[in-house]
Each structure stands twice: as C-alpha cells, then as structure tokens.
Amino acid sequence: MNDTSVQVQTTPSQTERSRGGSPLVERKYLLTFILITSLFALWGFANDITNPMVAAFQTLMELSAAKASMVQFAFYGGYATMAVPAALFIRKYSYKVGVLIGLGLYAVGAFLFIPAAQFQQFTFFCVSLYILTFGLAFLETSANPFILSLGAKENSTRRLNLAQAFNPVGSLSGMAVASFIVLPNLISDRRDAAGQILFHGLSEAEKANIRVHDLAIIRDPYVAIGLVVLVMFVIIALTKMPSLKGEQVANVSARTTLSRLWHNRIYRNGVFAQVLYVAAQIMVWTFIIQYADHLGIDKATAQRYNILAMSLSLTGRFLGTYIMKYINQRRLLGLFGVGATLCTLGAICIEGMWGLYSLVCISLFMSIMFPSIYGIALENVSAEDTSLGAAFLVMAIVGGALMPPLQGLIIDQQEILGWPAVNVSFILPLVCFVMITIYGYQTFKMREA
Numbered sequence: 267m268n269d270t271s272v273q274v275q276t277t278p279s280q281t282e283r284s285r286g287g288s289p290l291v292e293r294k295y296l297l298t299f300i301l302i303t304s305l306f307a308l309w310g311f312a313n314d315i316t317n318p319m320v321a322a323f324q325t326l327m328e329l330s331a332a333k334a335s336m337v338q339f340a341f342y343g344g345y346a347t348m349a350v351p352a353a354l355f356i357r358k359y360s361y362k363v364g365v366l367i368g369l370g371l372y373a374v375g376a377f378l379f380i381p382a383a384q385f386q387q388f389t390f391f392c393v394s395l396y397i398l399t400f401g402l403a404f405l406e407t408s409a410n411p412f413i414l415s416l417g418a419k420e421n422s423t424r425r426l427n428l429a430q431a432f433n434p435v436g437s438l439s440g441m442a443v444a445s446f447i448v449l450p451n452l453i454s455d456r457r458d459a460a461g462q463i464l465f466h467g468l469s470e471a472e473k474a475n476i477r478v479h480d481l482a483i484i485r486d487p488y489v490a491i492g493l494v495v496l497v498m499f500v501i502i503a504l505t506k507m508p509s510l511k512g513e514q515v516a517n518v519s520a521r522t523t524l525s526r527l528w529h530n531r532i533y534r535n536g537v538f539a540q541v542l543y544v545a546a547q548i549m550v551w552t553f554i555i556q557y558a559d560h561l562g563i564d565k566a567t568a569q570r571y572n573i574l575a576m577s578l579s580l581t582g583r584f585l586g587t588y589i590m591k592y593i594n595q596r597r598l599l600g601l602f603g604v605g606a607t608l609c610t611l612g613a614i615c616i617e618g619m620w621g622l623y624s625l626v627c628i629s630l631f632m633s634i635m636f637p638s639i640y641g642i643a644l645e646n647v648s649a650e651d652t653s654l655g656a657a658f659l660v661m662a663i664v665g666g667a668l669m670p671p672l673q674g675l676i677i678d679q680q681e682i683l684g685w686p687a688v689n690v691s692f693i694l695p696l697v698c699f700v701m702i703t704i705y706g707y708q709t710f711k712m713r714e715a
Contacts, residue, residue, distance in 0.1 A: 288418040290425050295416040298507050302416075303429040305365065305409050308372070308495060309402045310436025311443075314551065314576065315487055316341055316395065318444045318569050320670075321555040325463060325565075326454045326480050327388045331556065331674035338548055340392035342666035344399025345406075352407040353657030354520065361412040362507045368404030369499040375401060376492030383485040386477055394488075401495075403660055410640060411656040416508075423595050423641030427587040430637040434580035441576055443487050445569035452480045455565050523651045527658070532709055536643025537658050539705040543635045545665030546606075546698035549673050550628050551575065553691065556677055557625055560688045561618065571622060575629035582633025596710035599638045603703030605631035610696040614689050621689065628695075635702060642709055669694055 291299045316337065324334035356364040375398025382390035413429045414422040449455065453476045454465040465476065527533055551572060558568035582602075589598060609631065612624025640659050647655045676682070676691040683690075 288421055290417065290421050290428065292417050295508060297505070299413065299416050299425075299429070301502055301505060302365070302409050302412055303432050304498070305368075305405050306429055306433040307436030307439070308491070308498065309405055310433040310438075311440040311491055312372070312398065312402060312436075313341075313440065314437035314572075315440035315444050315448075315491075317548070317552045318441075318449060318555055318565065318572065319484060320552050321559070321565055321568075322449065322452060322455070322480075322484060323388060323391070325465060326452070326477060328466070329388070331677045332671050333674075335552070335671040335674040336388075336392055337395065338552060338670040339667045340396045341399050342544070342548065342663050344396045345403045346661050346664035346667060347396075348400040348403035349407055349657045349661035349663075350654070352404040352660075353654045355404075356408055356653045357520075360507075361408045362502070364404050364408035365412075365502055366499060368401045368406075368408060369495050369502070371401030371404060372398055373401070373492045373495045373499070375399070376488045376495065379485045379488040383481040386481060398488075403663075406660045406663075407653070407657050410660070411644070411652050414641070414644065414652075423638065423645075424587055424590050426637045426641050427583060427590065427634060431580065431583040431587060434576050434583060434633075437576045438573060438580065440487075441569060441573045445566060445573055448483055448487060449566040449569055451483050452565070454480050457564060520654060523654045526651055527647065527655055530646060532645065532712065533643045533647055533655060535705055535708070536639055537662050539639050539702050540636070540643070540659050540662035541665035542698035542701050543632075543639060543665070544663045545669035546695035546702075547632055547636070548666035548670055549692070549695045550610075550625065550632070552670055553673060553677065553688065554622075554625060557613070557622055557688050560686055561622065571626050575626045578627065578630040579633045582630045583637075586634035586638075594710060594713070595634075595638050596642055596706055596713060598634065598706075599642070600703050600706030600710060602631040602634055603699055603706050606635075606699040607696065607703060610692055610699055613692045614696065617686065617689065625692070639702070639705070669698075 320331075320334045320337050323329060323337060324331060327334075352364060352368075355367070375394050375396075378394035378397060379391070382394050409429075410426065413426050417425055454463075456464050458464055465473065468476070554572050554575065555565055555568040558571055559565070563571075586598060586602070593601075606628050609624050609628040613621050613628070615621075616624060640656075643659060644652060644655055673691045673694050676694075677688050679687040681687055
C-alpha cells in the first residue's frame with residue numbers, strides 16, 4: 267500500500283486527521299484515476315465471461331469437468347507466467363507503458379478467438395486465453411500500485427477498494443453477456459422434459475454442425491471486447507499521465523528487493539492469502555453452474571445466480587469501502603472471512619436450493635478480500651519495492667489455475683460417502699476462507715502490538 271512518492275512517517279493522531287481531511291483522490295490525479303479505474307472493469311469482464319465457458323466447453327467439446335477446467339488453468343496460468351516479467355518491465359519504464367502493453371496483449375488474445383472458433387480446437391481456445399491474460403497480468407501489475415499512489419498513503423487501501431469496486435461492474439457485464447446472449451443461444455445445452463442434455467444423443471454430423479454455431483456464439487463477445495480494448499489503448503496513449511516518483515527504480519537490484527520482500531512477514535503471508543483467495547473466488551464462481559446443474563437447472567438460468575452473486579459482491583465492495591472509515595481493514599477482512607466460511611459450510615451441508623442460496627451469499631463476504639489483502643500486504647513495503655511486490659500479489663492469481671481442476675476432479679466422482687460430490691467439493695474454498703480469516707486477525711493483532 268505504499269505511495270510511490272516520498273515516504274513520510276506520521277503519528278497515529280496525524281493519520282487520523284489525514285483520514286478526516288485528505289481527499290480520497292486528489293484533483294490533479296482525478297482524470298488518471300478515472301481512466302485507470304476503468305481498466306478494472308475490463309479485466310472483470312474477461313474474468314467473468316470466461317467462468318461459465320467451463321461448463322459450455324464441457325458439454326460442447328464433450329469433456330470431463332476436470333479437463334474443461336483447463337480453461338481456468340490457461341486463464342490464470344497466464345497471470346502466473348507474466349506477472350513478474352511485467353513488474354520488471356514496469357520497473358524499467360512506467361505504469362503507463364505497462365498499461366499500454368497490457369491492453370495490446372489483451373486485444374491480441376481476444377482476436378485469437380476468431381481462428382480458434384474456425385479450427386474448433388479446445389487447445390486453441392486455451393492458448394488464446396493464455397495470451398489474453400498476459401495482457402491482464404500487465405494491467406493488474408500496473409493499475410493496482412498506480413491507484414495506491416494517486417493520493418495520500420493513509421487512504422490508499424480505501425482508494426484501491428473504490429477502484430476495485432468497478433471490477434464487479436465489468437464482471438456483471440461479462441456475466442450478463444454470458445447469461446442473456448451466449449448461454450441461451452447454445453444449441454448444445456438444449457434439454458428434454460426430464461432435464462437431460464439432448465446433444466449427447468446426436469450423431470457426429472449433427473454435433474459437428476452444432477459446434478460451428480455454438481463456437482461462433484462463444485467467439486463474438488471476445489472479439490467485441492477486443493475492439494473496446496483497442497479504443498482504450500488509443501485514449502490512454504493520448505492522455506498525459508502524472509509522473510510519480512518511485513515508478514522507475516532500475517538502480518535497485520531485483521535480488522535486493524526479493525530479499526526485503528521475503529523477510530516482510532505481513533507481505534509474505536499476504537501473497538499466500540491472495541493465492542487462497544483467488545482460488546476460492548474462482549471455485550465459487552465457476553462451479554455455481556455445476557451446483558445448480560445438480561439441482562436440474564439449465565446453464566442459462568444457473569448463470570443468473572452467478573449474476574446475483576456478483577451483484578452481492580459489488581454491493582459488499584462499496585459497503586466495505588465505506589465501513590473502512592470506521593473499522594480497520596484488517597479486522598474487517600477477518601470478519602468478512604468468518605461470514606464467507608459460514609456461507610461455504612451452508613453450501614456443503616445443505617442440499618437443494620438453500621444450499622445454492624448459501625453458495626451465492628459467499629460473494630457478499632468475498633467482496634473486499636482481494637483489494638484488502640493487496641493493500642495490507644503492501645502497507646510496509648518500501649516505494650522502490652512496490653512494483654515487484656505488486657507482481658507477486660498478481661502472480662498469486664495462479665491459485666485460480668491450480669484449484670479449480672482439483673475441484674473438478676471431485677465433482678466428477680458424482681457422489682462421495684452418499685453425499686453429492688458437488689457439495690463436498692466446496693471443502694476446498696472452505697479451507698481457503700479459514701486461512702484468510704486467520705490472516706486478517708493475525709495482521710490486526712500485529713498492528714495493535
């Protein structure tokens with residue numbers, strides 16, 4: 267949560283006065299804040315139009331849940347691959363250049379859906395998503411610390427929570443496109459009166475024709491967002507951004523930075539907490555559709571529960587940003603962790619619609635977790651270490667690549683000890699939320715000590 271300008275030590279009373287009097291975003295940074303904040307919506311769209319594609323590819327390409335989850339492995343694996351190279355690039359150049367590279371890669375990955383749909387290769391789609399998320403890694407590694415530095419340090423976590431509140435706006439847009447444009451028009455998801463998918467009983471020739479149609483339906487939203495991304499590229503390229511001290515730190519060796527980061531306990535544990543959070547988030551949002559499918563709900567209808575979940579996340583993000591004026595963000599992280607844990611227990615232990623409602627309600631408590639962990643972890647990281655420190659927090663998104671395939675393997679078992687496997691599979695996010703709760707309370711106690 268470091269300001270990338272000169273670091274100033276303040277007493278608690280000074281900090282409290284700053285909270286009351288310092289603007290969340292200074293006037294001179296307002297245009298930059300608005301433009302960079304808009305990027306949060308762009309990667310939110312990509313994240314949450316992609317989540318339901320796991321279920322769509324599973325049916326259309328006739329894959330197991332575990333193999334279909336390779337969509338998430340490719341998507342979040344791109345973050346893991348590119349986050350640190352992006353940070354090293356930003357250390358040498360600037361946040362703005364990092365943003366432009368990110369937008370360029372985002373557009374390339376989106377446009378690769380055109381040949382992917384033409385060749386009808388699942389692997390090609392995964393490669394396209396992998397390249398697209400190279401761009402998202404550049405964007406997140408640039409945008410998050412950029413937002414932190416656009417104003418007073420004591421307001422930085424609240425400022426990041428406000429910017430991150432527009433991530434669910436993009437996510438809701440992606441979910442809406444998936445729910446009302448993509449999924450209802452997939453011929454492969456049509457069902458009989460008993461709720462069984464008709465696609466599996468068709469001839470190979472009929473399946474081939476349906477694949478041509480359905481892959482075009484999946485392709486078009488990615489091409490459209492690619493065009494939007496190109497427009498943003500031009501706007502940001504032509505806009506003058508403030509030059510902030512600490513952006514260019516080429517004189518500080520990466521080895522020195524890594525050593526300092528490793529010995530920073532709050533930061534080190536924060537990276538681990540972020541891995542767990544992203545894993546939990548992706549599992550919850552990806553497998554709502556499978557959970558609903560077990561109850562006989564079709565994909566298009568099930569995706570509406572995802573939209574409800576994201577609406578709760580958006581509400582929680584704005585509410586949490588306001589509450590942070592009165593409750594320390596570390597304590598609030600712990601409290602929200604408890605709420606997420608209880609809702610996940612409901613999703614595991616309750617069969618039927620009330621279990622689904624519990625699963626949806628998890629999103630209310632997940633809302634503040636990503637930006638809060640991010641801000642807490644960077645709170646005591648020096649300015650010259652911020653870009654690389656931010657990179658590992660973005661790289662922590664690899665949790666979204668590793669855990670969903672494991673959850674998919676559990677779901678493929680259909681039943682475990684007489685209990686629906688899809689319910690049992692949410693033990694994985696349950697463990698994640700327990701650990702995040704512990705991180706919130708541990709860091710709060712360390713601050714109070």
